[in-house]
Amino acid sequence: MCGELAAGSARLTATEIICALDNCGHPDAADRVLSELASPSGPLAHRGAVMACFRKVNYRHFDQRQLKALVRALHDSSGAGPVGDQVDPLRRHLATVHPEHARALLGRGTNQAPVRPAVRPVDSRLPAAATLLAAAIRRVTSRIRAVEPDGVCDTSVPTALVTEALTCPVFDVRLYAAFLLAATPYRAELADAVAAELARPVTVRHEELAVPLLEALRILGDHRHRDLLQSLAVAPGVPHRVAYAAVRGLGHVAADHPAGDFLRDAVAHHHAAWLRGGDAVSAATLESLVYALGMASRDDLLAEIRAGTDVLPAARTAAARWLDIPGHRRASALL
Known part of the structure; x- marks a missing residue:
């Protein structure tokens, strides 16, 4: 039902609707969140999916198939768009909870999950x-x-x-x-x-x-x-x-x-x-x-x-x- 309510690129409450799935452990809820993450119906639904993933990762809601899909979606993401500032923290959070995927998420040189930074990496031409x-x-x-x-x-x-x-x-x-x-x-x-x-x-x-x-x-x-x-x-x-x-x-x-x-x-x-x-x-x-x-x-x-x-x-x-x-x-x- 949440997925149907959030459908439509201009649904004004799509963020809250998709976010409401973060506490639901049903596999269908995880699939819907992943669907909005990989192919969002709109930017607000995409924001909700990114936000929901933080808690669903903590609660271990994703099975192995879904976890691989999440890793793939984050690996392929350019980090652009209105929620781009959330993509890198989600990568690092997932790598911390599931260190077996750290290399795929953070690069070949990664041997262990790093400590999550407070802010995103910045342009080296600007002050820190x-x-x-x-x-x-x-x-x-x-x-x-x-x-x-x-x-x-x-x-x-x-x-x-x-x-x-x-x-x-x-x-x-x-x-x-x-x-x-x-x-x-x-x-x-x-x-x-x-x-x-x-x-x-x-x-x-x-x-x-x-x-x-x-x-x-x-x-x-x-x-x-x-x-x-x-x-x-x-x-x-x-x-x-x-x-x-x-x-x-x-x-x-x-x-x-x-x-x-x-x-x-x-x-x-x-x-x-x-x-x-x-x-x-x-x-x-x-x-x-x-x-x-x-x-x-x-x-x-x-x-x-x-x-x-x-x-x-x-x-x-x-x-x-x-x-x-x-x-x-x-x-x-x-x-």
Whole structure:
């Protein structure tokens, strides 16, 4: 049933639906996850499959046939696309749990499963992202003392959550850590600290640094941080995955208060980028923009996308899904 619900490249909840299979030990659930990993019905379902694999590997849900299929899919993956940052951590995680496959996953020179790194390997021409990330974490966590200035309160838990939210290689662990932080008195201070890190030009140049910060801001941020997200979503020279992460935040941070014609301009900007490159990240960015349009109740732009003949088909389908939701349901969901 989960597989049927997730089918369709524009299913808005495909990530959650496929992810729900991570706790199911039935062989059919493992087959469905592997199917979405190797030949995804859409980018959201693909994200769900990658996320589900981490736990299914831990729970030993894959039999030998399925395990070989998983190893083959990860070996053949280029690591490109909107969830490319999860492919290498999954390879390393699988190699740790099943060291007999480490050589196939990590190369001929591998004799044992390596320790999982906190961040992805980075471009050697740039400063080490891991070093920059460690410094960013120190600056962000220092803001916790602004809420507990007397030093009486033990801040080890929120500090650990900040570290998890910004460094864990598993997307949904970062997400859950951010949700926990959002429920604390530290939310506003931490959101401002994360935004301050994203305002640094060096941060934006490093996907490994900017993407987890943007994911955290998507949960912690409010209307004060909307302008920053809008700027990063369309600024020239911003790496594709960084722009994608910023666009994903547009549907969550003050989503019902877009500035002026920004959303129209953003659609035009990313539509042109997709026409030029046609890559998976550009396509996923357009689909995420459709989500932002729906959350902003921009039916005019949704209708234009649905009617466009040269628009990404998945974006057209997603726009049609939004427009098909009865008005009273959409209004109640946005309250």
